[in-house]
Amino acid sequence: MHAYxxxxxxxxxxxxTGQDVRxxxxxxxxxxxxxxxxxxxRDHYGITQVICDSDSAAFADLEKVRAEWVIRxxxxxxxxxxxxxNPKLPTGEIEVYARGVTVLGAADxxxxxxxxxxxxxxxxxxxxxxxxxxxxxxxxxxMMRSNVVRSIRNRMWDQGFNEFQxxxxxxxxxxxxRDFLVPSRLHPGKFYALPQAPQQFxxxxxxxxxxxxxxxxxxxxDEDPRAxxxxxxxxxxxxxxxxxxxxxxxAAVQPVIQGLFEEFAPTKKVYADWERIAYKDALAWYGSxxxxxxxxxxMQVVSEHFAGSGFAIFAKLLExxxxxxxxxxxxxxxxxxxxxxxNAYAQSQGLPGMGYIFWRAGDAGLEAxxxxxxNIGPERTEAIRxxxxxxxxxxxxxxxxxxxxxxxxxxxxxxxxxxxxxxTEKDCFKFAWIVDFPMxxxxxxxxxxxxxxxxxxxxxxxxxxxxxxxxxxxxQYDLACNGYELISGGIRNHKPEIMFKAxxxxxxxxxxxxxxxxxxxxxxKYGAPPHGGCAAGIDRIVMLLADEPNIREVIMFPMNxxxxxxxxNAPSEATNEQLxxxxxRVIPKE
Numbered sequence: 027m028h029a030y031x032x033x034x035x036x037x038x039x040x041x042x043t044g045q046d047v048r049x050x051x052x053x054x055x056x057x058x059x060x061x062x063x064x065x066x067x068r069d070h071y072g073i074t075q076v077i078c079d080s081d082s083a084a085f086a087d088l089e090k091v092r093a094e095w096v097i098r099x100x101x102x103x104x105x106x107x108x109x110x111x112n113p114k115l116p117t118g119e120i121e122v123y124a125r126g127v128t129v130l131g132a133a134d135x136x137x138x139x140x141x142x143x144x145x146x147x148x149x150x151x152x153x154x155x156x157x158x159x160x161x162x163x164x165x166x167x168x169m170m171r172s173n174v175v176r177s178i179r180n181r182m183w184d185q186g187f188n189e190f191q192x193x194x195x196x197x198x199x200x201x202x203x204r205d206f207l208v209p210s211r212l213h214p215g216k217f218y219a220l221p222q223a224p225q226q227f228x229x230x231x232x233x234x235x236x237x238x239x240x241x242x243x244x245x246x247x248d249e250d251p252r253a254x255x256x257x258x259x260x261x262x263x264x265x266x267x268x269x270x271x272x273x274x275x276x277a278a279v280q281p282v283i284q285g286l287f288e289e290f291a292p293t294k295k296v297y298a299d300w301e302r303i304a305y306k307d308a309l310a311w312y313g314s315x316x317x318x319x320x321x322x323x324x325m326q327v328v329s330e331h332f333a334g335s336g337f338a339i340f341a342k343l344l345e346x347x348x349x350x351x352x353x354x355x356x357x358x359x360x361x362x363x364x365x366x367x368x369n370a371y372a373q374s375q376g377l378p379g380m381g382y383i384f385w386r387a388g389d390a391g392l393e394a395x396x397x398x399x400x401n402i403g404p405e406r407t408e409a410i411r412x413x414x415x416x417x418x419x420x421x422x423x424x425x426x427x428x429x430x431x432x433x434x435x436x437x438x439x440x441x442x443x444x445x446x447x448x449x450t451e452k453d454c455f456k457f458a459w460i461v462d463f464p465m466x467x468x469x470x471x472x473x474x475x476x477x478x479x480x481x482x483x484x485x486x487x488x489x490x491x492x493x494x495x496x497x498x499x500x501x502q503y504d505l506a507c508n509g510y511e512l513i514s515g516g517i518r519n520h521k522p523e524i525m526f527k528a529x530x531x532x533x534x535x536x537x538x539x540x541x542x543x544x545x546x547x548x549x550x551k552y553g554a555p556p557h558g559g560c561a562a563g564i565d566r567i568v569m570l571l572a573d574e575p576n577i578r579e580v581i582m583f584p585m586n587x588x589x590x591x592x593x594x595n596a597p598s599e600a601t602n603e604q605l606x607x608x609x610x611r612v613i614p615k616e
Contacts, residue, residue: 030098030130036072040119042103047122049074050098050130052160053091055141063088065124067099070165074117076101078124087127094140094160096131099124148578152592155583167580170290171568175242177289178263178564181282187240187265192227194220194244199542204248206258214609220246220259223561225481226546228266229518232557233549238278239266242564248589253576254510254566257589265515266559272501272517275558276300276459279513283505283562287455290571295454300505304462308506309429310352313437315463318509319456321444325436328353328424331410337381337401340426351426352436355414356443359421360384364446365396368423371442375435377425383407384421392418441509455507455570463502466495466531475532478502482516483558484528491527501558512567515560522550 030050038047051069058064065076065088076099078088084099091097101124112118137153138146140160151158158164179189198205198219205219221227223245231239243264251257263282267275280300287296301319308315311324329350332340343349359365365382372380381398394407414422423439425432444450465484467477474495482500484490490498501517519525525547529539540547568580578584585591605611 034071035067035069035074036116038074038103038117038120038122040105043105043120045103046101047103048098048100049076049122051096052140053093053095053097055093056091058089065091067097067122068160072116075112075115075121076124077104077121082123082125084124084127087129088124091127091129092133094133094136094157095129096133098128098130100126148586149592152578152584152586155593159582164579167568167572167574168582170572171564171580171582174286174290174568174571175564177286178242178282181285182240182263182265185238185278185282187238188236189241190231190236190239191241192221192224192231192243196221196227197542199226206246206248209608209610211607222247223262224264225479226543228264228559229481229520229546229557230549232266232268233520233552233554237268239559240264243561251585251587251589254569256565256577256581256584257587258585261564263562263564264559265561266557268555268557270517270556270558272461272503272558275503275515275517275560279505279560279562283457283512283567286567287571291455293453297454297456301458302461303458305460305464306462308458308460309433313433313435313440314509315460315504316506316509316511317437317458317460318441318444318450319458319506320451320454320508321441322449322451323355323357323440323444325352325354325440326414327351328410328413331406331413332402332424332426335402335406337398340381340424343426348428349426350429351424352429352432353410353414354423354425354436354440354443355416356421356423356447357416357449358419358447359443360386360419361421362395365421365423368439368443372423372425372435372439375438377432377435380439381424382421383410383424385411385416385418387418396421398424457505457507457512460504460506461502462499463504464496465498465500465502465528468496473533479514479516480529480532481518481525483519484524487521488524488527491524491531495531503560505560505562508570510566510570511563512570513560513562515558517556517558520550520554520556522547525550 027048032048035049035051049067051067054066054068054073056063056065061080063078066073067076078085099122101122103120104123106119106121138150138157140157143161143163159168195208195218199222203222205222208218208220210216210218224241224243228239241264243262244259245262246259249255249257267278284296284298305315308317313325327350329344332351333344335341340351365384369379369382383394383396383399385392385394394404399407410422416422425436464477466474468474479502482502485499485501503515504511505513519528526536526539565577565581569577572580574580583593
């Protein structure tokens with residue numbers, strides 16, 4: 027017999043009754059029934075119930091074991107009485123009568139329980155992550171993640187893609203986040219960087235003549251933590267294709283993502299009709315470039331109904347350039363208490379409030395109520411109602427000003443309204459490609475910079491770059507799902523002259539482009555094919571599939587909210603010897 031096990035803790039069934047077996051695993055829990063011990067023995071595969079009474083030679087030793095000790099059991103398989111069968115376990119028909127026990131690894135008193143899903147402080151969970159990972163839900167999440175990655179690889183190979191690895195130590199690159207810098211020992215005063223993404227390398231792979239590339243790529247960004255983003259490193263499905271337009275990328279990606287969600291969320295509806303929404307429309311309708319389409323509410327501009335009206339706040343606001351009034355329809359939300367609650371929500375988000383109108387039955391038929399209705403009169407309120415397609419028992423909320431100042435709050439309010447009124451569809455996934463991103467944006471002082479990926483091809487090519495930069499759209503696209511960005515990508519700028527001009531408009535002279543992206547500029551001078559691709563966040567995909575609100579629940583060893591590794595004590599101070607080798611000196615924090 028094997029030194030540790032003849033079977034796993036999920037293998038034994040009634041067919042094995044009478045067999046002598048050997049099992050090894052962790053003591054999940056112990057139940058002492060006065061002269062009879064019941065031990066749930068757990069390994070990676072499952073749980074088997076072990077029973078031992080005072081007639082067994084193993085009884086005295088088994089009395090000493092505690093939760094999370096690692097033990098080996100020698101015994102025989104017994105069928106459970108029909109009334110004692112546990113249908114929730116694959117091994118629920120049997121138990122193993124223990125005749126011998128060997129302690130393979132004793133455990134100290136536990137700082138946190140493994141049995142059950144007790145809610146423990148995150149600091150404790152991350153400090154003892156190896157214990158946390160023994161819990162059933164987290165173990166299940168990690169296995170799902172492993173299977174998702176395997177499925178992605180199989181699907182990409184089936185689509186004719188080839189997997190290539192790109193460097194982890196490379197040069198610094200402006201990709202929209204801070205780099206992690208790595209000091210060079212051999213070149214004092216110079217630094218490598220960990221890649222924010224394999225962007226330049228995957229484009230060079232296309233220039234080198236490989237047609238369809240993918241990689242499960244580690245990416246490193248020195249970012250502030252968020253619930254749906256790791257603050258240091260993450261993994262993405264990285265894709266690039268040659269001789270393609272935007273539609274070709276979409277056609278290659280949809281079967282992979284669609285199939286993945288259907289495979290790992292079989293109890294949920296996965297919508298196959300992926301909408302395409304222009305970036306400006308996504309912001310106008312949903313207040314977000316990653317809209318949750320499970321919520322049917324679509325915002326509308328209603329400025330004309332408030333211009334010159336009796337509601338002075340909006341009327342005066344609309345006299346200023348670049349302002350508008352936007353309505354959030356709220357079907358079935360026509361109650362004063364709900365309207366007041368949503369107004370308070372807007373105030374909690376830093377806005378002065380959110381005006382509202384609701385419609386109810388009156389003596390003369392349908393009547394509009396609320397402060398705004400009184401100020402603008404029945405003709406305007408009726409015009410608003412008809413534009414929004416609302417009726418009795420419905421409401422509408424209004425925000426005004428420059429869209430950039432209220433759009434995000436409006437988007438969040440739309441989500442809250444959809445949830446509270448029960449309008450948001452449950453147990454489904456809805457996807458949409460967000461397209462036609464602006465190539466550039468301007469800060470408050472009018473300085474032009476790239477709004478998204480600087481390597482995207484401008485729509486219209488060189489000719490488009492000769493006009494107003496803020497009117498240039500890029501072949502840039504994102505895939506939104508249930509309020510999250512899953513994929514970001516674009517058709518690349520593969521022509522050196524267009525690339526130089528694009529960066530020049532963002533304030534980068536040719537010399538700077540040559541310095542930062544010399545390899546890519548050089549490559550493009552020797553025959554570059556039209557190419558494009560995208561990257562999908564593995565962690566975020568698994569988070570959605572596992573129905574977890576926090577991305578740390580699907581990462582094996584995540585950082586905490588302060589970007590610290592509580593288990594390995596990172597970041598840590600370097601020794602003086604290490605600093606001398608790297609020709610570095612640490613300046614004390616003031």
